[in-house]
Amino acid sequence: MICKIMKDSGNKAYIKDLERLDRSLISDDITVVNDVNYSGDEDSEHTFDIYYRNDEKLKPVLIDIHGGGFISHDKKVDSVFANVMAQKGFVVFALNYRLAYPEHNVFDQIEDIDKASRWVVKNASVYEGSITDLFIAGHSSGGVNAVAETFLCIDFQMRSAYGLADRNFRYSGLILDCGLMHFYKNSVAYNGMRDMVFPKGYKNDPRYGFLVFEKNGLISRLPKTAIITNDSDELKNMSYYFDELLAKKNVSHKLFDKGSEGHMGIVFKPVTDGSNLMDDVISFLIDDINLVKYDNTYKQHVFEFTGRCFEELGKKFEPSGRHASYNNIENAFEVFYCLTVKDNVIGTVALKKIDDYTVEIKALYLDSSYRGKGLGSRLIKKVIDEAKNRGFKSIVLDSMSQYKEALRLYGKFGFRDTERYNDNVYADVFMKLEL
Secondary structure, rough: HHHHHHHHHHEEEEHHHHHOOOHHHOOOOOEEEEEEEEEOOOHHEEEEEEEEEOOOOOEEEEEEEEEOOOOOOOOHHHHHHHHHHHHHEEEEEEOOOOOOOOOOOOOOOOOHHHHHHHHHHHHHHHHHHEEEEEEEEOOOOOOHHHHHHHHHHHHHHHHHHHHOOOOOOOOOOEEOOOOOOOOOOOOOOHHHHHHHOOOOOHHOOOOOOOOOOOOHHHHHHHEEEEEEOOOOOHHHHHHHHHHHHHHHHHOOOEEEEEOOOOOOHHHHHHOOOOOOOHHHEEEEEOOEEEEEEHHHHHHHHHHHHHHHHHHHHOOOOOOOOOOHHHHHHHOOOOOOEEEEOOOOEEEEEHHHHHOOEEEEEEEEEEOOHHOOOHHHHHHHHHHHHHHHOOOOEEEEEEOOOHHHHHHHHHHHOOOOOOOOOOOOOHHHHHHHHOO
């Protein structure tokens, strides 16, 4: 009786959760392919929704596992998150799996996700996905299944226990959003939950042992892991527990406990008031990108990078002429930042003082091969924070109307059209942000 009540409650929660999604964040520029079956049957619980920007460029792949306490919800609850991550440069495979109780259990779900991942590896290129950069995300209970899925890549004993074939792929990174990461804790509620979503005798089942993370030696071999929680997440202590566990096992990981709100906050609203939480998560997972203050050791790198950017824009970089400020960056700008990968400059941004109250964004450039990963947002966020910390009251910028993506990005951070404030003959758009 109690189990049926819990199941009904989960289904009702799903309906309410769909209403909480911030659909204003959805972009029509993202191609969505719905209900692609990955198991060769007609079961709707064996389907993907696939999200990607159709631009004929290979992109990293993200497999996304929804939450719902193992017993409820559907891939549609992750539709906004998946769309936003596609906007940030991923091909996202949001998947359904068989829900637990009364017929199925978590072991079945792990087998479903195994089938789904193999399908992705085989077919990702059809949707412009590159499995060289393969990531997985799990929300709430989906976090347990996401960790289990990464384990299957690295342990033949686990594959053998689940009766699964060998693999030739691994994950580059793992995202755990408000995860149910200590679900085997000893309490009446969690004992009841496990009895509901596992078969009888599960404690003696070798498959279960792999899911007791603190006793599983595979933990030390997890890929780079991002743990997301926040003060109003009712399961936040489980994320902090998992953070400590990964620290003990020397796993490369990072805890992000600011920027989202409530349990599964990034599912309901992945972007909040210009928050760059997911941008920071992506930057942490994808590569060794660093944002550093300029010094003279970067001068030649900056000149070469800026020259390439200007050439791409059909312009000429003239450090001996109208771009002479680049010869004395440390004095010509209030602050100048370089975005680097292994000391190679892939992006720049600067602030130039207009008066005691106003600064101007300058030198905002990003290598074309790194666009779509949230790095532009990271650069803008950095100089906004700098301007605030230095006591300025507003930031201005000039641009050109043809740079529509850049203008949309400025708008997301609150920049609004303003009057012309300089004599730049190339600019026809002027914007301002009040701090």
